[in-house]
Amino acid sequence: MAVCIFFFIILALTSSAIMASPSLDLVQSSCEDATFPKVCFHTLSVFKGPVTTPRELAQAAIKVSISRATKASDFLSELQKEANRREKGAVKDCASQIEDSVDELRKTLGELKELRRDTFKWQMSNAETWVSAALTNEDTCLDGFKEVDGQVRSDVKRKITNVAKVTSNALYLINRLDRP
Structure with missing residues (x-):
């Protein structure tokens, strides 16, 4: 009896873990042509x-x-608290850029969660624009450290x-999505 209960507990835990994890086949096939395929697979497989x-993979x-x-x-x-006077300006500007990126990424997530057939192209355009802007902000952040x-x-460059x-x-x- 105890063995049966133990078996069912293990089965329940295993099946819930499988259901909560991304499909590795989906992740592998989706990430193989990504800009950074190893990073894509590593971050999304876990x-x-x-x-x-x-669509769920793009949201993830x-x-x-x-x-x-x-x-x-x-x-x-x-880092702003510890930076010297020369570094402080670059760190402050970078922090502002990254905060903007977070806002744009959150708007993107909201848009992807509400995709509708009748406004799909418009929503996808919004999502692509916001993620592109987030990338530009990240790039601009790094530009501020050329003199530092x-x-x-x-450390900032790595992060x-x-x-x-x-x-x-x-x-x-996101660019791979072709319908809601």
Whole structure:
């Protein structure tokens, strides 16, 4: 009897974990031609939540991008407290750019959640525009560090490049959507 109960518990946990994980076939086939395929596969194959369609995968990619951008924004906020006078301006400008990126990515996620057949092209145009703007903000952030040397520049570049990679992959997955 105890063995049966144990077996059913294991079966229930396993099946709920499988249902909550993305389909690896979907992730693999969708990520193989992404701008950064290894990053795409790595971040989306471990995503927590149901992902069974290309639309859900694009939403997951945006959620990953929002998460990474938010963490980068938090990092930049902390860095502003420690930066010297020369670095402070670049860090402050970068933080503002990344906050804008987070806002644009959130608008994109909202749009992807509400896709409708009659406004699909308009909604997709909005999503693509907002993600492209987020990428531009990330790029602009890095431009501000051309005159800054040292560890701060290196740390910011690493964080923002990571955000830009997942954001670029999200744009790729959005561009693959062909219907609501």
